[in-house]
Amino acid sequence: MSWLNQEIAERWRTEGKRYASDINEYVRVGMETGWPEDLTPPEEDQRRSLAGEILGMIRGANRVGETKRLREEIPPASWPITSEFQERLQPVKPLAFLRDGSLLVHVGGQRERGTLYVAREEGLSAVSGTCFAGGSRDGEYVALVDEEGIRVVHGMTADTEGERVAVYLWKEVQGKLKAAIPGVESLADEAHPENVMDEAIPFDAGKKLLLVCGYGVYLLDSEGKAELLYPELPDLLKYKAEDTIEDMVHGDVSPDGRWLAYGTQGSSHMLKDLQSGEVYAFEPASSYPHFARFSKDGREVWYNACHFYNGATIRVPFAESGQGRLGDREAEWPLTNEEMRVYAGVSLKQGFILGDAYGYLKLIDSDGREIWRYFVGSTIFGMTVTADDKMLAVGTYGGMLHLLDLDSGRKSEYSIGTADILETDRWMLWRGQEPLRW
Numbered sequence: 001m002s003w004l005n006q007e008i009a010e011r012w013r014t015e016g017k018r019y020a021s022d023i024n025e026y027v028r029v030g031m032e033t034g035w036p037e038d039l040t041p042p043e044e045d046q047r048r049s050l051a052g053e054i055l056g057m058i059r060g061a062n063r064v065g066e067t068k069r070l071r072e073e074i075p076p077a078s079w080p081i082t083s084e085f086q087e088r089l090q091p092v093k094p095l096a097f098l099r100d101g102s103l104l105v106h107v108g109g110q111r112e113r114g115t116l117y118v119a120r121e122e123g124l125s126a127v128s129g130t131c132f133a134g135g136s137r138d139g140e141y142v143a144l145v146d147e148e149g150i151r152v153v154h155g156m157t158a159d160t161e162g163e164r165v166a167v168y169l170w171k172e173v174q175g176k177l178k179a180a181i182p183g184v185e186s187l188a189d190e191a192h193p194e195n196v197m198d199e200a201i202p203f204d205a206g207k208k209l210l211l212v213c214g215y216g217v218y219l220l221d222s223e224g225k226a227e228l229l230y231p232e233l234p235d236l237l238k239y240k241a242e243d244t245i246e247d248m249v250h251g252d253v254s255p256d257g258r259w260l261a262y263g264t265q266g267s268s269h270m271l272k273d274l275q276s277g278e279v280y281a282f283e284p285a286s287s288y289p290h291f292a293r294f295s296k297d298g299r300e301v302w303y304n305a306c307h308f309y310n311g312a313t314i315r316v317p318f319a320e321s322g323q324g325r326l327g328d329r330e331a332e333w334p335l336t337n338e339e340m341r342v343y344a345g346v347s348l349k350q351g352f353i354l355g356d357a358y359g360y361l362k363l364i365d366s367d368g369r370e371i372w373r374y375f376v377g378s379t380i381f382g383m384t385v386t387a388d389d390k391m392l393a394v395g396t397y398g399g400m401l402h403l404l405d406l407d408s409g410r411k412s413e414y415s416i417g418t419a420d421i422l423e424t425d426r427w428m429l430w431r432g433q434e435p436l437r438w
Contacts, residue, residue, distance in 0.1 A: 003060025008053050009073045016077055016414045019045045023416050027373075047080035054081055058428070058436050067437040075414040076426045076438045078359075078377025082398040088430040092395030093382030096135025096142055101386070102158035103393050104133045104142070105401055107429045111214050113195040117435070118158050119401065124427060124435045134200030137255055137294075139387045141165070143200040143209060147192070149173070150220075152206035165206040166222040170194070176226035177218070184236050185243035186228065187215040198249060203257040210260060212251040216244040217262045230262055230270060254294045254301070259318065261292035261301045269303040271318065271326065280326045285312035285335060291342040296349055296389075300366065304342035309357040311341040315366065336368040346385040346392065348406075355380030355394060363419070372419035376402050392421075401427040 022042035030039055047054075054074060061070035082089055095104040101120070104127070108114020116127040127133075132145040142156045149169035156162035170193055177188035187193055199212035204221075211218040217229040231244055251262035260272040265288045268281035284305030291304035291313075300317040314333040318326055325331055340356040351365035359378050363371040378398030385392045385406075394402040408422040415423070428436040 003057050003064065003066070004069075004073055005053060005057060006073075008050055009057070012047055012050055012054060012074055013414075015045065015047050016075055019043075019047075020414050020416050024418075027418075045077075045080055047077065048083055051081045051084035055085070058438055062434075062436050070438060074438075075412065076423065077414065078396070078398050078400055082378055082400075085430070088432060089378075089397065089399040090429070090431050091381040091397050092399055092401050092427075092429050094384045094393035094395050094401065095133045095382070096384055097139055097386045097391070097393070098135075098142070098156050098158060099139060100157040100159075101391075103384075103403075104135070105393070105395065105429075106132055107399075110198060111196045113192070117429075119403075119427065120158050124437070131194040132197045132200065134197075134202065135384070136202050136206075137253065141202040141206045143202045145194050145197055145200055147194050150200060150209065152202045152209065154206060166202075166209075168209060168220050168222075172224070173220060173226050176224070177228065180226070181228055181233060181236070181244070184241055185245070187211070187213060187218060187244070190215065199251055201251070201253050203253045208257065210251055210253050210262075212249050212262070214245055214247075214249060216246055216264070217249060217251050219260070229260070229272065230264060230267060248288060248290050248306075250289070250291055252292045252294055252301070255296065255298040259294070259298075259301070261294060261303070263289035263292060263303070265289065269305075269314070269316075271301065271316070278327075280318075281329070282314070282316060282331075282333060283329075285314050285338075286310075291345065293345045293347055293352065295352070295366070296347040302336060302345070302352055304337075304340070304345075304354075306341035306357075309341050310339060311356075313337040313340065313342060313354070315368075334368070336364055336366070337362075343380045344383045344394075346383055348385065348389045350389070353383070353385070353392065355383055359396065360417070361392075361394065361419075372421075373417045374404075374419040374421060375416035376400070399428060399430045401429060 026042050093106045103119045105117050116130050117124050130144050130146050134143045143152050152166040153162040154165050174188040196213045201210040207222045209220040219227045246264035248265035258275050262270050271280040286305035287307040290306045294301045304311050304313040313336045315336045316333050342354045345354040353363050355361050357379050361374045378396035381395045381397050383394045390407045392404040403425040405422045405424050411420050426438040
């Protein structure tokens with residue numbers, strides 16, 4: 001086995017076990033005692049000096065197709081290797097699990113042309129001619145974005161695109177937006193709208209589409225409607241704005257397709273009822289709105305606002321609160337977390353998995369109780385989960401795609417955290433190199 005250096009691999013495993021054990025004990029004591037000032041953190045992970053040799057072995061194992069043996073000999077860990085190759089890292093965003101269990105994933109920074117891949121057990125392959133994608137929350141519908149426009153398909157798999165149910169041509173969409181937003185630069189003026197998407201969420205059996213990008217939040221439908229939801233047109237006109245460009249734009253669709261949650265760095269937390277047309281606004285519990293996600297049962301929406309690398313998350317149980325309370329600007333909504341700057345999240349029957357700026361995943365129930373935490377090793381960029389809540393895909397700014405078995409009931413001796421879950425596969429998707437399986 002010419003690619004494997006047994007001595008280096010043994011040092012990697014030994015230090016990995018030591019560090020995971022020490023940091024897990026440190027966190028356990030800290031959580032139980034309220035993090036006293038005299039609590040001493042463990043010695044840092046000493047594997048950074050091995051990064052170059054480890055990367056060489058990863059490449060060697062991939063060349064000869066021995067990635068299963070690679071995981072056994074060199075258990076994956078992000079920080080000791082990514083910290084030594086900062087210039088090669090790039091964001092990775094899992095987009096949607098398809099009905100055959102394969103996964104669409106986008107690689108590349110926001111507002112730049114990246115690469116779309118489909119990942120499955122057999123390997124990873126680029127999706128030609130498509131720049132970006134997004135899935136409905138039940139995984140049945142997929143929006144495929146290219147230079148011509150967006151096509152929504154039903155029943156896509158790794159081998160077939162599925163049935164086309166709607167098409168949104170950029171020429172038509174931009175024309176309608178230009179007429180609706182005169183004199184203000186918007187998505188209508190972007191030369192390559194296919195390259196600036198952050199979210200493309202099909203709903204209502206593919207007849208509607210929520211678009212989230214640096215130019216704001218937009219709603220399209222298959223009957224030809226194209227609407228700017230935020231920033232709101234009256235405000236643009238009132239303040240004589242030159243453009244709709246916003247930071248930290250985010251959005252989500254409720255499971256039944258009735259409600260839209262969205263916002264930007266400069267907005268309140270916004271909620272739109274598509275049935276009545278009413279729009280509600282909630283004050284953030286921290287500085288800058290950053291994230292919104294509906295619960296799996298459609299009874300509530302969680303909003304996060306950040307302040308530097310920390311933040312606060314509120315829970316709005318709109319489905320059982322009545323519209324009267326939703327319209328009460330003085331209403332106080334329960335806090336579910338007062339620590340995390342949330343970059344991505346998914347909702348499960350059990351609660352929400354939130355991913356933060358420090359590289360932690362936390363499963364939190366509706367009462368704000370932390371059920372478990374799990375460290376992936378780099379700032380979270382995106383995540384998605386299978387419809388049955390069993391497999392979680394997590395992408396990071398460290399160029400890693402993690403596939404996690406949420407149903408395993410056990411944990412690795414190399415993992416950091418309290419979660420009884422297992423990483424089953426990992427891909428390194430770095431700049432200037434072929435994808436590497438780890």
